[in-house]
Amino acid sequence: MPRSLGITTLQILAAIRDGNAYGLDIVARTGLPSGTVYPALGRLKGSGLARARWEDQRVAEREGRPRRRYYELTPEGSRALVEGAARVAAAAAGLRNEVRGSV
């Protein structure tokens, strides 16, 4: 990993953790604007933390809707998410102490 992941990226990684997440779904879960989510997904794909797959055409037809593009984590993605979450949690704890100390 060249750079540590930001909170936004971690949120997106968390949203696709259990697979079967598509763009709109991620937008709804994270509450982030679509203009942030899609380029971030593209970047994650590019850096190999996430991959995308098209849903089977037959499933979509059975449900009477266009096929979806699902996003899921790669093993590196899972690792990055765990590491990132721990880092953010540690930072948050440190911040909490700081704030408590100052008040």
Added chain:
Amino acid sequence: MAHRVKSGGMARAVVRAAGLLVPRDRRGEWCEEWEAELEVLSGLRRGAAELRAGSEEPSPGAAPPISGPYPGELRFALGAIPHAVWTRTEGWTMDGITLDLRFAWRTLRRAPGFTLVAALTLALGIGANAAVFSLVNGILFRAPPGIAQPERLVQIGRSYDRAPRWDDWSWPALELIGRESQALSGVAGYQAWSFVLGAGADAQEVSGQLVNGSYFGVLGVRPLLGRLIGPDDDVTPGAHPVVVLSYGLWQRHFGADPGVVGRTVSVGAKPYQVIGVTPASFAGPGVVGTPPEMWVPAMQIPPMGGRLPFDQWGWSWINAVGRLRDGVTFEQARASMRLVTARLREASPVNRDIRVLVARGVGLSPDAHRQARQISLLLLGIVGLVLLITCTNVANLFLARGASRATEMGVRMALGAGRGRLTRQLVTESLVLAALAIALAVPIVVSADKLLPLVFPYTLSVPVSADGKVYLFLVGVGILAGILFATAPTWTATARDIGDALRDTRLSGGRTRTRLRDTLVVTQLALSLALVSGATLLERSVLESRAADPGFDVRGLVAGEVSLGPTGRYDAASGRELFRNLLAAARRIPGVHAATLASETPIVGGHSRSTVRPADDPDNQGYEAELVVVGPRYFRTMGIPVLEGRPLRGFDDEPERVVVVNQALARMFWPGQSPVGKEILGGPDAPGWRVVGVAGDVQLRSLRSPARPTVYYPLSQMYSSVMDIHVRTVGATAGAARGLREAVAQVDPALPVSRLVDLRGAMVTSMGETRTIGYLLALFAGLALALAAVGLYGLVSFGVAQRVRELGIRIALGARPRALVGLVLGRGLALAGVGLGVGLGLSILFGRALRGLLFAVSPADLLSLGVASAVLLLTAAVAAWLPARRAARVDAVVSLKRE
């Protein structure tokens, strides 16, 4: 429902448009994903709507239950735009861009002279544009500062079935509008006024306003100190000697003394109490003109002709601005003016044809607004032309350099660089250059507030400063210019055949490039011609105006204003006595051989008007004629011819109510008849006035506006406490002006003389706009011409270099050097000829745009066009001849050996 359908359609359109940005090989998938998501979203929203409407459960499996808030369709779809941009630029790694930038920087640094010239030229063009934009921005897009909710203010004007007028109202009309208008919460009345602050040696003239009690309330100004003038100050004429100071005056004149409130100061030699100070930001409701620095209740206006204006429907002297009542729209206010119109018509016969109008906003009156907008847009147009010329010039520089870089491009293409890659490289180079130019232009923009007042012919009360909008404009124009001048060279540089490029460029210069360079030079020549002829037109206007006949003799004529009202020590009788003494003292000034008095000075005057009508025509609705009160020997001193009847006599010899009218009024009221012996009605006093003479027309307001109908009243019959002393001298006007001050001080040391003007100077000043824009245009025209000449020079020398072999062969075959010079020169002059043709058309169009500034010159003035064409051809001939000489010196042997 309809709304959702619409936003769904919009959303799909946004996605489809954004999809065009995506690289073609990925566009299909990209669009499929977005459209699928949109469909799910609209399905979900439909489902939710059905649920809310209490219909059956959505069919199972239609949409998986997902938690979380869903965005609106359009909002969701807008995210497709950054996504598409991201997809397009995904391959552009930062490394690649850095590489491009570094390469561009190195290329530009390798040719520092070229880079500096190109960047400076460009900086001049975009800097001038941004500077003028900051002016336009200040005048047109910014409300006057310090006013609460300026967008809720309206200006109140009127029309009498003629053009609308946005100037003064009479006091009773102002009060009636404030009372009767349901749509307005109040009406502010104000009139610019010049006050004398202090007494004796440190008396100074301060520009301010007479205002009604609603003024500060309507404008929403809160005091910085003390209180402001309010409705309680609107009660009894002459009984409210209070004054509000501006922040600037308080700082300057009172040393920012916080205890100034309550102090007594001398205003026009009368004690006034300071009641408050306005905040620093407030500069009155205007943006053009000297900002007011003190405010005095309108009730303190000095009597005119021995009378006060508060019950006079015929005296128009105060401007009106209203504030919309809360919840009232502008359209409602406009509709409600019908009622006000009806009330005004009932109130006085003077108003029988009046129609009340409202216009949005404050700052500039709609008339002044139009004028200032025209001038500032004209300036913007001129600098736009200059920018276009600088762009063509830089493009030309790039093209010329492109010739030397053709081999480099060819090599890079041969090594496998795609056309797109090269384009990106070249565009990066121009953008780096543009960035350099933008940086160089910043000082021009920053100093705009000092430079612009030199070229803008109006005084601005709002500071012209660069805000975010101006810098945005600067960057935008810079980038646009960068792209503009980069397009042409890029196109030719990459449109070439590799093999062609690798061969010697001197032989195969590339036809596209040559044609493009020709076009650029022709464009430059044409644009320069337009600027040169515009400058010539304005210069000719100024010359014509000097020779123009304003209807009186301007030679050695000096005028200065004396106002008795503010001293409070003179009534009509003692005032006349004083004026008589002043005239006697003025005639004793060395060099002065004639002196007289008048309530208005020609060219700079035209402040008083009153409605008059002929007594013998009951149907005539009257006309607001200029009102001038004159002293003895007025017409003789001024050199205004009395064409019929007799002039007005001195102080005591005019026992009857008599007037002299000008030709314009005579023509209007009694066409084809002699007005002598007729009677006119109206004016401030009801009884009639007998016409005893007809005077020649005089330009009272400015040189450009035609003479307006005017009535001259004798001072003995109509007293005015404000008079301008006019003296005619055989000596220097400056000496006479000084003498006039001294003469007045001898008679009454407390009387200041203000607005001293030399009438010949005033004539020149009244053409100020024409002159300043003319200077500016001449400056830019010179610049443009120089740039065009350089362009033509470069093109012709390039041609000579290209044809050196051909020329060598010609010489070897026995051609005379003179013929060769002619050959090369002919080509340069042919280009100049085409530029001239196109430019003449442009010049006429440009002349039309300048029409408002012209005086006694037609926009298609042959002399101006001829002069401009001659200048252009001469410049072009020199620019082409210098390199053409080289053609004659071509050595046949050397040139043929070179290959």
